[in-house]
Amino acid sequence: MSKELEELFVQQLRANQNIVHKICRLYTRDQEAHNDLFQEITIQLWKAFPQFRGDSKFSTWAYRVALNTAITLYRKSTKMATVAFEANWHLPQEDYNFEEEEQLKRLYEAFYTLSDIEKALVFLYLEDKDYAEISETLGISEVNARVRMNRIKGKLKKLINP
Amino acid sequence: MEELDKLKRDWQQRDHKFPSLTEQDLYKMLHRKSSSIVKWILIISLLEFLLLVGISSCYSFDSFKQISKHREIEAAIEIVNYLNFGVIAIFIYFFYKNYKSISTTASTKKLMSQILHTRKTVRNYVYYNLILAGLSFIFALIVALNESSEVKGLQQDLNEHVYLKVMMVVLILILFLVFLGVFWLYYKLLYGILLKRLYKNYEELKKIDQ
Numbered sequence: 001m002s003k004e005l006e007e008l009f010v011q012q013l014r015a016n017q018n019i020v021h022k023i024c025r026l027y028t029r030d031q032e033a034h035n036d037l038f039q040e041i042t043i044q045l046w047k048a049f050p051q052f053r054g055d056s057k058f059s060t061w062a063y064r065v066a067l068n069t070a071i072t073l074y075r076k077s078t079k080m081a082t083v084a085f086e087a088n089w090h091l092p093q094e095d096y097n098f099e100e101e102e103q104l105k106r107l108y109e110a111f112y113t114l115s116d117i118e119k120a121l122v123f124l125y126l127e128d129k130d131y132a133e134i135s136e137t138l139g140i141s142e143v144n145a146r147v148r149m150n151r152i153k154g155k156l157k158k159l160i161n162p
Numbered sequence: 163m164e165e166l167d168k169l170k171r172d173w174q175q176r177d178h179k180f181p182s183l184t185e186q187d188l189y190k191m192l193h194r195k196s197s198s199i200v201k202w203i204l205i206i207s208l209l210e211f212l213l214l215v216g217i218s219s220c221y222s223f224d225s226f227k228q229i230s231k232h233r234e235i236e237a238a239i240e241i242v243n244y245l246n247f248g249v250i251a252i253f254i255y256f257f258y259k260n261y262k263s264i265s266t267t268a269s270t271k272k273l274m275s276q277i278l279h280t281r282k283t284v285r286n287y288v289y290y291n292l293i294l295a296g297l298s299f300i301f302a303l304i305v306a307l308n309e310s311s312e313v314k315g316l317q318q319d320l321n322e323h324v325y326l327k328v329m330m331v332v333l334i335l336i337l338f339l340v341f342l343g344v345f346w347l348y349y350k351l352l353y354g355i356l357l358k359r360l361y362k363n364y365e366e367l368k369k370i371d372q
Contacts, residue, residue, distance in 0.1 A: 010188045017188075021180035038183075040198065042191040044266050051267065065266045068273050072360060073198040073266070107169045116359070117366045120270070125166070126173040139271025140370045148370050149166075156165045 009049045012058045013042065019059060020045075020066050022127075026112075026119055027070040037074055044069045063124070064137050071116045103160055110159040118152055125149065199356055200264055200277065206352065207257065207284045214291050215250055235305060249290065257283040274364040281357065288345065299338065303331065 013020075020041050024034045045065050052061055111122060117138070124134045131149075135142040260280040266273060307327065353361070 006189070006192065010185045010192075013188055014183065014185050017183055018178060018180060022178060025178075025180075036197075039191050039194060040196060042188060043194065043196045044198065046192045048266050061267065064269075068266045068268075068270055069198070071270060071363060072273055072277070073200060075197045075199045075202065103165075104168065104172055107165060107172075111169065115366060116363050117270075117370070122166070122169075126170050128170075128174070137269060138367065139269030140367060144370050153164065153166050156169075160165055 005050065006046075009046055013045065013062075016059050016062055019062055019127075023066045023070050023123070026123055027074070027116070033076070036076055037070060040074050041066045041069045044073065060133075063127075063129075067120050067123075067137065071120060106160050107156065110156050114152065114155075118148070121145065121149060122152060199360070202356060203277065203281060204261060206356075207261075207281070210284055210288065211254065211257070214287065218246065218250075218291060218294070246294070250287075253283065253287045253290070257287075271364070271367045274360055274367070277360060278357075278364065285349075288349075292342070292345070296338070299334070 020038055021034075023041070024037045028034045028037050045062060048065055052058070111119070114122060120138060121134060124137060129137075131142045131145050135145040138145070140148075257280065260276065260283050264273065264276045264280060268276065
């Protein structure tokens with residue numbers, strides 16, 4: 001029974017692993033810490049999996065557990081990045097426009113400097129979650145989630161156009 | 163286009179390249195050790211409970227039986243001891259209940275408050291012990307002073323012994339304050355290392371909803 005559950009879990013996780021990777025990249029500064037956090041999130045997901053009833057999608061459920069682990073549970077302190085980790089983000093896309101690329105780079109850097117909570121808020125927004133889901137995941141009201149998001153938008157604007 | 167929308171467009175379009183883990187890789191991870199702060203909170207809290215229960219049973223049994231010659235006081239001390247065990251059981255029950263309620267599938271805010279609530283149970287138990295220790299100390303002092311003056315009776319003797327007793331009281335008081343200091347330092351460290359980030363994030367979430 002447990003072997004079957006394990007198999008089912010691992011299948012689901014492998015299919016949805018990018019969600020966990022994105023969160024790890026968001027909350028860690030080097031590859032070692034990234035792998036460490038991925039490990040911890042996997043353990044927490046597995047721990048909570050028996051109670052996962054399947055009344056929501058695995059991915060939706062995984063967002064919550066993974067974010068909670070990264071923000072609240074994860075214990076190990078992140079080391080200083082030996083390599084400019086953020087540089088890995090900015091592979092030039094097609095139709096390379098220098099100014100736009102620079103602006104994007106600054107946006108991503110600004111994104112990185114947000115607080116744990118604000119990062120989670122913006123991350124869920126980028127992942128195309130609606131405010132109802134964002135507010136439910138974080139435990140705040142929908143109205144206030146929007147208010148805070150507007151504040152973040154203002155913050156980003158200032159950072160990009162000083 | 164607004165900055166955040168630009169970011170979102172890029173985020174959605176971008177091929178977030180990550181090393182793809184196989185099912186074998188994931189299988190290995192399932193049974194490794196967790197480095198969650200909840201685990202640490204449980205271990206530390208259990209150690210605290212054990213230590214405090216151990217200390218309180220030490221001083222409540224031995225030293226007090228010797229203090230008083232009066233049957234009633236001895237009986238009263240016995241009753242307090244049993245009540246104390248009842249209180250310990252209640253604290254442990256609440257701690258267990260709070261610990262069990264910690265769930266990663268709750269909202270971020272709820273999870274944080276569950277963890278803090280669990281720690282609060284232990285903290286309250288520590289306060290309870292400190293208060294009990296303080297009261298017991300005062301009580302023992304009163305009893306000891308009363309009884310020795312009964313036995314001796316002579317004014318001269320009383321004067322001699324008062325000096326010694328005051329010295330003793332002051333010494334024990336200083337010791338008590340040192341203990342309090344150690345406790346305070348220990349808690350500052352504990353909260354500082356383990357829970358600082360949690361507190362900060364919890365405060366931020368509360369602020370959002372104000």
